[in-house]
Amino acid sequence: MKAKIGILTVSDRASAGVYEDLSGKAIIETLSVYLSSEWESVYEVIPDEQTLIEEALKDMSDVQGCSLIVTTGGTGPALRDVTPEATEAVCEKMMPGFGELMRQVSLKYVPTAILSRQTAGIRGKSLIINLPGKPKSIRECLDAVFPAVPYCLDLIGGAYLTCNEEVMKPFRPKA
Numbered sequence: 001m002k003a004k005i006g007i008l009t010v011s012d013r014a015s016a017g018v019y020e021d022l023s024g025k026a027i028i029e030t031l032s033v034y035l036s037s038e039w040e041s042v043y044e045v046i047p048d049e050q051t052l053i054e055e056a057l058k059d060m061s062d063v064q065g066c067s068l069i070v071t072t073g074g075t076g077p078a079l080r081d082v083t084p085e086a087t088e089a090v091c092e093k094m095m096p097g098f099g100e101l102m103r104q105v106s107l108k109y110v111p112t113a114i115l116s117r118q119t120a121g122i123r124g125k126s127l128i129i130n131l132p133g134k135p136k137s138i139r140e141c142l143d144a145v146f147p148a149v150p151y152c153l154d155l156i157g158g159a160y161l162t163c164n165e166e167v168m169k170p171f172r173p174k175a
Ligand SMILES: Nc1ncnc2c1ncn2[C@@H]1O[C@H](COP(=O)(O)OP(=O)(O)OP(=O)(O)O)[C@@H](O)[C@H]1O
Pocket: 009, 010, 011, 012, 013, 014, 019, 020, 021, 022, 023, 024, 048, 072, 073, 074, 076, 133, 134, 135
């Protein structure tokens, strides 16, 4: 089965066309490097509005059937940063280890890593992961948490992902 992966860019300015969405592109590029199994993307760019974020996450999970949904942007402390709230509102179960690890690893790159409230959670058969908005944060964060993603999808009944092991080695304890 071809995996579907949602890429959701949450940015007032990227959605208004003020700048090109380099972060969504970076997610697609990074996943293309990691994954050896077939997959297709479901891609959307929306402003920092909680109801729109929730609608997009629900659509990608329930209607499009995405096993994995990666968001970028809106994780900080600013008034309009509400991606973690939207994620929590649509998830049945939170996966706090993802945010903990990404913040810890990000501190190697920027002292402002602790300003991201990025989290992750499960909605149905979808794993939703928040990444910060900066294009360079995408690879920094995904390199850290992606080894656990394929097994997480196995556990929730999502698509079976395989990786190009020279660049990304997934860990499946029962394999
Ligand atoms: N999707 C994106 N594509 C390209 N650059 C981005 C993107 N998101 C953020 N950036 C860059 O990172 C910087 C800091 O991110 P910031 O969190 O302010 O962006 P943002 O949340 O997208 O902002 P806004 O929603 O106000 O447009 C931005 O000024 C921009 O240069």
